[in-house]
Amino acid sequence: MFIINYPKKWFFLIFSIFHVCYNPTDSGAVQLTSDNIDMTLASNDLVLINFYAEWCRFSNLLQPIFDEAADKVKEAFPEAGSVVMGKVDCDQQTSVASRFHITKYPTLKVIRNGQPTKREYRGQRSTEAFLDFVKKQLEDPIKEFKSLKDLESLDAKKRCIVGYFDRIDQEEYKNFRKVAINLKEDCQFHVGFGDVVAAMHPPGTPIIVFRPDVALSHENDETFNGNIKSYDELNVWVQEKCVPLVREITFENAEELTEEGLPFLILFYNPNDAESIKDYKAIIEAELLSEKQNVNFLTADGKRFAHPLHHLGKSEEDLPIIAIDSFRHMYLFPKFKEMYEPGRLKKFLEDLYSGKLHREFHYGPDPDSEEHVPSNDIQTQPPKSTFKKLAPSKNRYTLLKDEL
Template sequence: MKLVQRIKTYRISFLCCILVCHFFYNPTDSGAVQLTTGNLDTILASNELVIINFYADWCRFSNMLAPIFDEAASKVQEEFPEQGQVVMGKVDCDKEGAVATRFHITKYPTLKVMRNGQPTKREYRGQRSADAFLSFVRKQLADPIKEFKDLKELLELDDSKRTVIGYFDRKDVPEYNIFRRVATNLKEDCQFFVGFGEASERMHPPGTPIVVFRPDKVRSNDKDETFLGSLKVYDELNVWASEKCVPLVREITFENAEELTEEGLPFLILFHKPDDNDSVRKYDDVVLNELYSEKQNVNFLTADGVKFAHPLHHLGKSQSDLPLIAIDSFRHMYLFPDIKEMEVPGRLKAFLQDLYSGKLHREFHYGPEPVTDPLQQIEGRKPTSPPESTFKKLAPSKNRYTLLRDEL
């Protein structure tokens, strides 16, 4: 009898131990991790990817998103259980005002993406559903680098995309780890390729890996360029690759229009036909050679005039008038008088200066001003009659980021 009682006692103790362990190590509260000033920096430093939902309890849209984000966090945790990969967190901006201020949060909900402890330049602007969040995480954690086995494969690369190519002896070297970190940061802007051993040995001295940038030759006159800094210094390679991968002249699409408008800079846009790469290259050259100093004041863009037919219509133009150049100041759109004058030295810069000085706006309201600049003394030139901005309509809401009922 005593033996039976002892066995029963052991069983009860064992079950209690299991319950205690389950209670402490498998908590029932699933979903996104609540982030505070106390745990934020540790989580950012110890995870490759962190997605943060900045919310406010009084915000209706925050409350609509909350259960979806928690469901997504549970799905992400189930698929990516390994520590250090990804965390989906949330910040109560009313309780954690210091955190909200640190990340310049003024709209709710805001979804920030952090990689290797630093905010990415693109916030999450995709569909607000658990499956969409999971798909986004999968894409972010996918290897950003494609390996080639033979140099001939590089001849088949898409020339319309900017490319960074690494030539290494082997993968298990510090230089490659840095190369991969940079690729992770810039994979939305460049395609990355790498070759090891025999696949790339003809392209670099033994024991000395090199990294080469290949421009989008279809749309650019730039040449291939080799990185001359230290591949053992992350900041050196990251700054160099960022300058190459994020061009001075960017293409605006419906996917990035909201992001570009939020930068708050006027647009100088070349509208062109889809297959007109010649105009794009000429525009790139003019911007690089004459307008580089203006990059802090204006966004230089190209736009497919077929996809963006609506702004053309507001300008009183159609696809048959392409290519053409216009400024969108987020108040009005101003048409550059003659695309043929784009390559005339100083002409496009004078057009920008007329925007800064307010001349374009004044002439819209009060008619043309007296001409004193010889560059402007062209017979038959007429003042523009600018319509309202169309691109400002693509900007994010003043009160919240894009979160529509049909997305939910």
């Protein structure tokens, strides 16, 4: 009887050793499930998650690269609680995929302090790029100034949050730091301590101030009047200040913006013309705030985005120009100076919603329209959307059916 059982035991032991040696559990990205994801997110400063499907070709192409990058990240940041690269099999973990609103494979989500950031990872998909991204994410998001004079040299084209604290161990500073980690891609964060900033705030009462991008907007400094000890309250306020109503579109963030699915109202500007940007932002804030759920208000460097201008029959010499990209067609705002007429930009949007812009491009002005007949240099057929081409690529993602 014992002779019969021994081979089975030896076989099980040998198989177990073989399995551990050739399938190490600590290599590659961590497999996340509904059982361990919450603990993983709560116990690490940064978690980068690859949401994939086994049947997806693009997921399979990414998997070995992502696993190799995970090993490199572990080597670079071995301390517990710092960073984890994880992966979720969305077919097996449908509740997790649903929780993170996955609409394409593979999707790479960035989690900071247990909360998903606004932006997915959309950079290059290589081991080196993933490692560089993690290193950048873990960099200190706050710059300490040693003199109030240092604040005079802040970049006037960047939005800044400045904190004045007694000590680095204050509870309020810990919240300030957590907010800075979450929003460092949207704002620059600066801080001063002790005697350096004693003249800027009462003893024991830290102060946090928003400094706008004064070179590109008409906004003014604003002090946070809420409870700095409340992370949620401070985070909401900083996000409102750092993520403006009118955003700049670049080739780096275009995919993210197009995926939001809202039409673009874009000011194409000359890089040397800051005043047009300021006025455009001010008019959007004053007249079109109620439309922020329906439209993405954007500015675009007319030199970098010369291709859309060409489709509109315009060039750099015609800047500044305002246009709508509906993701089907592009429509040109008649004259930039008409932007200053109260309600004129709002009417332009209403004409998009009603179909009037499309109709008039095909058939000319409506019979009851008071608009002037378009000049000969305006095309009678609306040019096709050019920004749609910057949406998530069919050569990079498998789009789910409910997104099509």
